[in-house]
C-alpha cells in the first residue's frame with residue numbers, strides 16, 4: 244500500500260487489508276506492507292487521526308514506522324496499490340526506472356466495485372478532522388474487501 248506520507252492512508256489501508264486477509268485465512272500466503280512516495284515523515288508513527296479512525300470502525304491499528312518506497316520494494320512485491328493518481332504516476336515511473344513491470348502498480352480503488360468514474364482515489368485526510376479520516380476509510384474499506392475477494396479467488400487451491 245502506497246500513499247504520499249505513509250502516515251495516513253496507506254497505514255489505514257494496510258491495517259484493514261491485514262484484518263480482512265486474516266479473516267479470510269490467507270495470512271500465511273499474503274503479506275501487506277505500506278510505504279510513502281515522500282520522505283517527509285520517515286520514522287514517524289501513523290497519524291493519530293488514522294489510528295483513531297481505525298479504532299472507531301473496529302479495525303486493528305498495527306505498530307507502524309513510516310518508510311519511503313524504493314525500487315527494491317517494488318521488486319519485492321507482487322502488487323503495489325496506490326492511494327491516488329499522483330502516487331500511481333510516481334510509483335510507475337520508479338518501477339520503470341528499475342526495469343519492473345508497471346502493470347503491477349495499480350490504484351487501490353480499482354478493487355472497489357462501487358467506485359465511480361472520476362472518483363478513483365482515496366481522499367487525503369492529512370491535517371483534517373475525524374470526518375476526513377472517516378471519508379478516507381469509507382473508500383479504503385470496500386477497496387480492501389474487493390482486493391481480498393480477488394486474492395481468495397486467485398489463491399484458492
Ligand code: 4NP
Pocket residue numbers: 246247248249250251252253279283284367368369
Ligand atoms: P498520507 O497523508 O499520504 O495519506 O500519509 C499525507 C501525509 C503527509 C503529507 C501529505 C499527505 N505531507 O505533505 O506531509
